Amino acid sequence: MKLLFRFVSLNLLAVAFCLAGCGGNNNTFRGPCSPPNGTQTVLVYPAPGATAVPDAFGLVILGSTSPLPASFDAFVMNNTTGNGVFFNQVTNSPPSPLPTPNAVPPFANPVFQPSGNPGATFVSGSSITVFLNNTNSFCHPASLGSFTVQ
Numbered sequence: 001m002k003l004l005f006r007f008v009s010l011n012l013l014a015v016a017f018c019l020a021g022c023g024g025n026n027n028t029f030r031g032p033c034s035p036p037n038g039t040q041t042v043l044v045y046p047a048p049g050a051t052a053v054p055d056a057f058g059l060v061i062l063g064s065t066s067p068l069p070a071s072f073d074a075f076v077m078n079n080t081t082g083n084g085v086f087f088n089q090v091t092n093s094p095p096s097p098l099p100t101p102n103a104v105p106p107f108a109n110p111v112f113q114p115s116g117n118p119g120a121t122f123v124s125g126s127s128i129t130v131f132l133n134n135t136n137s138f139c140h141p142a143s144l145g146s147f148t149v150q
Contacts, residue, residue: 030137030138030139031139031140032139032140032141032142033072033131033132033133033134033137033139033140033141033142034132034134034139034142035064035068035072035132036066036068036069038065038066039064039065039066039068040064040065040105040106040107041062041063041064041065041068041132041144042062042063042064042103042105042106042144042145043060043061043062043063043103043130043144043145044061044062044063044098044102044103044104044105044110044112045059045060045061045098045099045100045101045102045103046060046099046101046102046128046147047101047102047103047145047147048103048144048145048146048147049145049146049147050101050147050148051147051148051150052148052149052150053101053128053147053148053149053150054149054150055121055122055123055124055126055149055150056120056121056122057120057122057149058116058117058118058119058120059087059095059099059114059115059116059118060074060076060087060114060115060116060130061094061095061098061099061102061112061113061114061115062074062090062112062113062114062115062132062144063103063105063110063111063112063113064110064111064113065107065109065110065111066111067092067111067113068090068113069136070089070090071089071134071135071136071137072089072090072132072133072134072135073086073087073088073089073090073115073133073135074086074087074090074115074130074131074132074133074144075087075130075131075132075133075141076117076120076128076129076130076131077128077129077130077131078122078123078126078127078128079126079127079128079129079146080123080125080126080127081123081126085117085120086117086133087115087116087117087120088115088116088117089115089135090113090114090115091113091114091115092111092113093114094112094113094114095114098112103145122149123149124149124150125148125149125150126148126149127146127147127148128146128147128148128149129143129145129146130143130144130145130146131143131144132144
């Protein structure tokens with residue numbers, strides 16, 4: 001029952017999130033926020049499935065087959081509390097070396113793009129999901145992966 005409640009809460013939050021903050025000129029949902037046609041995007045840092053990620057990680061790194069437009073950002077949700085946080089638009093200057101734990105994208109020559117919110121802190125032990133969001137489209141943020149903070 002608790003899992004069902006979280007699932008329903010997550011979906012309601014995604015809908016409310018889009019009603020409040022997604023771009024677009026009409027009220028027609030256009031499905032999940034997807035990268036441009038032909039572009040694959042994955043969560044690189046923190047790696048999906050990772051545990052003991054610092055609770056103030058403040059940065060996510062996306063890996064794509066080509067650079068994402070400036071209208072894309074990350075929406076980070078605490079599945080345990082139901083609270084979500086916007087991270088800044090993706091940029092083209094990732095830290096070097098990449099922080100750990102990170103995942104290797106399943107495609108060659110990935111373009112790494114960070115999205116950050118340095119003030120974001122999450123409750124220890126929380127499950128976190130990172131969503132891809134397009135602020136220029138009336139869409140549902142698309143899940144990229146989940147991990148757990150320490």
